[in-house]
Amino acid sequence: xxxxILEVRNLVKHYPLTxxxxxxxxxxxxxxxxxxxxxLHKGETLGIVGESGCGKSTLxxxxxxxxxxxxxxxxxxxxxxxxxSGAALKAVRRNIQMVFQDPYTSLxxxxxxxxxxxxxxxxxxxxxxxxxxxxxxxxxxxxxxLNPEYINRYPHQFSGxxxxxxxxxxxxxxxxxxxxxxxxxxxxDVSVQAQVINLxxxxxxxxxxxxxxxxxxxxxxxHISDRVGVMYLGKMVxxxxxxxxxxxxxxxxxxxxxxxxxxxxxxxxxxxxxIILSGDIPSPANPPSGCRFRTRCWKAEERCSTELxxxxxxxxxxxxxHESACHFAAEREVEQSAA
Amino acid sequence: xxxxxxxxxxxxxxxxxxxxxxxxxLHVEFVTRDGIAKAVNGVNYSVAAGETLAVLxxxxxxKSVTAQTIMGILDMPPGRVTSGEIxxxxxxxxxxxNEERRKIRGRKIAMIFQDALSSLNPVLSxxxxxxxxxxVHQGASRKEAKAKAIELMDRVRIPxxAQRVNDYPHQFSGxxxxxxxxxxxxxxxPDLIIADEPTTALDVTVQAQVMDLLAxxxxxxxxxxxxxxxxxxxxxxxxxxxxVMYAGRIVETAPVHELYASPAHxxxxxxxxxxxxxxxxxxxxxxxxxxxxxxxxxxxGCAFNPRCDIATDLCxxxxxxxxxxxxxxxxxxxxxxxACHLWKETLHG
Numbered sequence: 001x002x003x004x005i006l007e008v009r010n011l012v013k014h015y016p017l018t019x020x021x022x023x024x025x026x027x028x029x030x031x032x033x034x035x036x037x038x039x040l041h042k043g044e045t046l047g048i049v050g051e052s053g054c055g056k057s058t059l060x061x062x063x064x065x066x067x068x069x070x071x072x073x074x075x076x077x078x079x080x081x082x083x084x085s086g087a088a089l090k091a092v093r094r095n096i097q098m099v100f101q102d103p104y105t106s107l108x109x110x111x112x113x114x115x116x117x118x119x120x121x122x123x124x125x126x127x128x129x130x131x132x133x134x135x136x137x138x139x140x141x142x143x144x145x146l147n148p149e150y151i152n153r154y155p156h157q158f159s160g161x162x163x164x165x166x167x168x169x170x171x172x173x174x175x176x177x178x179x180x181x182x183x184x185x186x187x188x189d190v191s192v193q194a195q196v197i198n199l200x201x202x203x204x205x206x207x208x209x210x211x212x213x214x215x216x217x218x219x220x221x222x223h224i225s226d227r228v229g230v231m232y233l234g235k236m237v238x239x240x241x242x243x244x245x246x247x248x249x250x251x252x253x254x255x256x257x258x259x260x261x262x263x264x265x266x267x268x269x270x271x272x273x274x275i276i277l278s279g280d281i282p283s284p285a286n287p288p289s290g291c292r293f294r295t296r297c298w299k300a301e302e303r304c305s306t307e308l309x310x311x312x313x314x315x316x317x318x319x320x321x322h323e324s325a326c327h328f329a330a331e332r333e334v335e336q337s338a339a
Numbered sequence: 340x341x342x343x344x345x346x347x348x349x350x351x352x353x354x355x356x357x358x359x360x361x362x363x364x365l366h367v368e369f370v371t372r373d374g375i376a377k378a379v380n381g382v383n384y385s386v387a388a389g390e391t392l393a394v395l396x397x398x399x400x401x402k403s404v405t406a407q408t409i410m411g412i413l414d415m416p417p418g419r420v421t422s423g424e425i426x427x428x429x430x431x432x433x434x435x436x437n438e439e440r441r442k443i444r445g446r447k448i449a450m451i452f453q454d455a456l457s458s459l460n461p462v463l464s465x466x467x468x469x470x471x472x473x474x475v476h477q478g479a480s481r482k483e484a485k486a487k488a489i490e491l492m493d494r495v496r497i498p499x500x501a502q503r504v505n506d507y508p509h510q511f512s513g514x515x516x517x518x519x520x521x522x523x524x525x526x527x528x529p530d531l532i533i534a535d536e537p538t539t540a541l542d543v544t545v546q547a548q549v550m551d552l553l554a555x556x557x558x559x560x561x562x563x564x565x566x567x568x569x570x571x572x573x574x575x576x577x578x579x580x581x582x583v584m585y586a587g588r589i590v591e592t593a594p595v596h597e598l599y600a601s602p603a604h605x606x607x608x609x610x611x612x613x614x615x616x617x618x619x620x621x622x623x624x625x626x627x628x629x630x631x632x633x634x635x636x637x638x639x640g641c642a643f644n645p646r647c648d649i650a651t652d653l654c655x656x657x658x659x660x661x662x663x664x665x666x667x668x669x670x671x672x673x674x675x676x677x678a679c680h681l682w683k684e685t686l687h688g
Contacts (some may be wrong), residue, residue: 051542052513085363119368159630187399190569191646194626201623216543223615223624242620260547262572264614269576276551277544280512 004075005120006040006063011072011082013055017285020198026202030285032058034234035072037311040178044248045204045211047225047242049218049257053281055234056214060180063212064098065089076178092322094124095175101183103163107155114151117141120173127174140169143206145199161192168199172207180212185220197224222246230254233292234284236311240322243312248319250329253293289329299328355389358428359531360409360448365423367404370416376634378404378418380587383661386563388530393566393595395610397631401558401587402567406533409564409565410450411440428530446476449524453536455516459508465492465519466504472526491522493554514545518552531563532595538573550577573616575599580674583607586632586642589661590678603664603677603686605647641680653680 014029018199033055040046048056063065063074065081074082081092082113100106107116118137121128146163155163165186173180181200185193197220204211215221221228221243229239231255238251249255256275263272277296282288291309294300304327313321314329351360367379379401386392396402407413409425411432425432427447432440452458460468469491470484479487485504492500495518497511508516517537524532534553538546554577557564568574574581574595581598583591583606591604602608609627628647632638641659644650662682664675679685 016444051544053355161630189631190571190610191613191627192630193396195628197615198623198626218543219615224618254543260543262546262570262576264575264599264611266573266575266578266599274547276547278548280514280545281542 003042004039005042005077006212007073007078008039008063008328009037009073009075009077011059011062011074012070013058013067014070015209028285030140031234032284033062033286034284034287036231036236038229038235038236038239040210040212042177042210043204043208043222044226045213047221047228048212048214048231049216049221050231051062051216051257051281053233053284054231055284056203056231057182057323059231060098060182060212060214064093064096065093078195090123094127094174095176096178096180097171099167099179099181099184100206100315102187105307106167107163109155112152112154113141113158114138116155116166117169117173120170124174136173137169139237140172143172144169153339159192160188161195164188164196165199168196168203172203175207176209178210178212180214182214183216184213186215186217193220200224218246218258232269233281234237234294235325237326238322238324240324244319244322248322248331249317250314250320250322250324250331251293252297252299252328254324255259255332256296257315291325295325298327301328347672353388353530353561355387355561357388359386359388360424360428360565361385361424362405362409363424363426365405365408365409366397366421367401367413367418368421369418371635372438374635377637378587378634379408381423382584382587382589384564384582384589384592386531388563389558389561390568391557391564391579393568393574393576394584395571395574395581396584397569397586399586399631399634400584402584403535405584406450406535406565410533411444411449412450414611445472445529446527447529448531449527449529450531451517451520451532451534451537453539455513455520455540456508458520458659464505464507465511469519469523469526472523476527487526491526492519494525494556495519495522497522512545513541514549517541517545517549521549521553521556525560528560529562531565532557532563533567535567536569537566539568539570546573547610553577571610575617583610586637587634588642588678589676590659591676593664593675594673597672598677601686602676603682604679605649605681605685606643608685609646622675641678649681650685651681 011033012035013033014031016026017028018024019027050056062069069082073080076092084092089262105339114137117140118133121133141148146162146165185196188196193197214225225242228242230237232253236256245254249258256277257273282295288295290306291304294304309325309327311323311325314324320331362382362384363380364377384392394402400515408420419675420433427443440645466485466488469488472486473479473487489504497503497515497518538549541549554676578595580594582589585606591607602611612625613627615624627646632642638645640655640657644654659678659680661676661678663671663673664677664686666683667687
């Protein structure tokens with residue numbers, strides 16, 4: 001495996017809850033990301049899945065340094081970037097870029113496509129000297145499959161899929177090494193999603209990019225990812241190769257999540273065994289003690305409420321031996337249908 | 340659930356298979372500043388008691404406009420129904436007076452919307468909003484209405500219904516709010532429910548809970564269900580038959596198993612092929628080329644022709660009729676239709 005380009009160690013992001021106006025007293029915290037560690041290797045795609053409120057988007061923001069980490073380290077090529085500021089932060093940021101979910105709100109409607117894609121060059125003029133910018137933007141448009149002549153158009157003149165291509169071109173402008181994609185296709189029509197996924201895969205090969213791909217569509221994540229991490233209430237509950245997660249999941253939450261995904265094939269739908277979780281995801285301001293999934297878990301015992309399970313490789317054979325944060329990690333008995 | 344069954348008229352549940360709703364050659368258009376957008380161009384479909392019809396389509400395909408026209412909640416203007424019939428148990432609803440339609444809406448046909456938070460009134464408690472159904476339609480007293488609201492919340496499995504009846508919509512989670520929407524639709528035990536993307540805003544584990552509940556209640560009351568969605572997974576799970584829409588037309592209808600096994604329209608085929616499959620790992624996904632059409636400038640001929648791999652000159656000039664589909668020996672396949680000049684090639688080729 002290639003060397004890690006990004007190492008995340010015990011990353012924590014808490015949002016304080018305060019009371020009072022003059023003397024703000026902290027009465028608690030929303031534990032959006034609560035101690036997450038993982039590595040991203042050069043040229044690989046790490047998929048992050050989880051339900052809304054599990055902290056996956058907060059994780060992206062902290063990695064981008066759009067939000068300051070409460071604790072923990074983010075090592076980019078061995079250097080901790082989570083505490084950088086000023087010129088040092090600016091220099092590092094060039095290497096980590098982001099593609100956002102909603103192509104309708106993440107592009108300024110009053111700027112032309114050329115200005116939107118060229119704006120990163122204003123901040124990092126060393127990438128494209130002033131005279132070359134127009135040419136650089138046109139090249140980027142060409143790379144993402146848009147007509148370079150569209151450079152003077154405005155975002156409203158494009159469809160959703162084309163706008164997402166503009167967002168991708170902007171992400172590519174500074175020739176980053178890592179791109180964080182936060183739900184890049186969920187706002188697009190089904191028939192257009194495949195086009196954007198193909199583009200992302202093609203660009204990865206062309207520019208040797210590492211992706212962190214955050215999404216809730218499990219079948220798309222499986223298609224694009226080399227490894228997949230599953231998050232629940234601010235914790236990483238299971239991480240492994242796509243096959244390990246999708247075929248040999250050992251954490252009950254991953255199993256429930258996979259079984260809940262509707263399979264686009266009606267054959268044998270009556271016989272399909274589905275784990276229906278009861279209840280909703282608890283509030284991250286007041287998460288359950290011990291294992292955070294225990295309130296919805298069918299395997300939970302006394303121990304789960306007192307002892308926090310750590311993300312570790314359980315003593316299992318074969319592909320089931322990958323990191324899972326459960327006291328009772330085991331593969332599901334029933335043959336799991338692939339999502 | 341004994342008290343709520345006192346319906347104003349014909350309290351009997353319908354036998355399974357009784358035809359409920361039939362949409363015939365419906366045309367709906369919108370007058371916009373840039374011209375007339377033909378949102379629905381001759382849609383035909385029907386649904387019977389106990390049956391689930393899934394209407395599948397992307398944004399702008401006309402699936403929601405058709406549903407709103409059935410419910411009689413389409414904004415007119417800018418929308419207008421130019422022709423067609425909507426028969427509910429044999430009676431054309433488009434010819435009814437507003438008064439008559441109101442008797443059907445809610446009592447006979449109810450609708451569940453996608454976004455529960457914006458469909459509920461934020462300044463009224465959910466108990467009040469549920470109870471309103473009984474006060475308005477059945478003249479129940481406030482006390483009776485509240486009791487019935489609690490009963491309904493129990494029915495859709497909202498925990499501690501009696502304590503939560505006075506809570507406001509923002510105090511419920513997304514899944515719970517969608518249950519309240521389902522409770523509201525069920526309140527008067529309608530014959531038909533139209534669910535417009537009921538689970539799109541929900542997480543998958545909650546989506547599974549809500550779809551389960553909906554299927555269970557449908558079976559219990561033997562209701563017809565029109566499920567409007569773009570999710571091929573949800574459709575495969577619950578539908579009996581499917582109507583695929585594209586640019587305001589139905590391009591294919593088929594029973595669920597047949598549609599997934601052997602699509603007879605290139606658009607359906609393309610949608611099914613673009614689902615990521617295990618054996619395609621590391622390869623390009625199949626992608627339908629191009630973009631969904633602008634309804635102000637729908638391409639001549641078959642609206643799908645610029646995106647179609649097999650389009651011929653005929654496809655570029657003549658709008659295909661919704662052909663009856665037959666197997667290789669020429670025997671007609673029940674319930675299967677395709678609006679493609681080349682359906683034979685698509686199905687058998």
